[in-house]
């Protein structure tokens with residue numbers, strides 16, 4: 001209520017209360033108007049109060065709806081984080097499984113299964129592009145002595161060291177796999193026998209220069225290798241590798257620390 005309204009009301013109340021105007025012809029009408037005004041004012045105040053209550057309720061509802069929504073959103077974000085983490089874990093787990101199934105756990109080199117896959121691909125490539133490739137089988141010389149003298153653990157260290165050297169020496173499109181025990185299979189892509197022999201001779205020299213510290217002593221090794229070039233139409237494992245194996249035997253028999261080849265024909 002404004003100051004003017006309050007002053008007017010107070011003036012009306014004074015007029016109504018004044019006995020001098022008790023018989024005034026407008027007094028009754030003024031009194032009725034005054035009471036009507038008070039009732040209307042009270043009604044208006046009630047309406048305002050109800051309206052305020054509604055507004056308060058609406059705001060509270062809005063707030064609680066927003067809080068509820070935020071809570072659900074936070075929960076969903078949390079769930080999606082958990083799900084993302086779980087999926088990432090599964091992906092890593094599957095990758096690790098796939099890797100374990102195709103790689104040797106000691107050296108980290110590809111294993112036989114991986115060789116099989118590569119040989120299939122290489123066979124297709126060789127047929128399509130007439131691209132030659134050579135297989136080499138490399139075997140550490142007198143490895144049993146290393147195990148016997150220094151123990152299996154040192155033998156393992158030697159295998160790991162050799163694997164690392166071979167991976168460093170070969171081209172990235174070649175394959176160097178652990179074939180079993182102290183034997184490694186090398187697939188030299190797009191490589192003819194003579195070129196492969198040069199690569200293997202260099203590799204054997206590199207291996208012979210490796211020093212492995214065992215306590216106070218320094219250990220060194222040599223290796224022998226047999227090579228054979230794949231011939232069109234033949235099975236790489238049944239034929240090419242068999243010839244490479246025979247060449248390896250020849251390398252061992254003729255004094256070790258060397259590589260031998262089987263001629264491309266014959």
Ligand SMILES: Nc1nc2c(ncn2[C@@H]2O[C@H](COP(=O)(O)OP(=O)(O)OP(=O)(O)O)[C@@H](O)[C@H]2O)c(=O)[nH]1
Nearest residue numbers: 139140141142143144145147152153155156181182
């Ligand atoms: N430390 C270790 N030794 C292995 C592993 N796999 C095979 N060997 C050993 O490798 C040795 C292979 O010995 P042999 O087949 O007699 O051949 P070698 O002593 O290398 O002799 P040559 O091949 O004739 O020069 C055996 O003593 C096996 O126990 C392995 O994963 N770790």
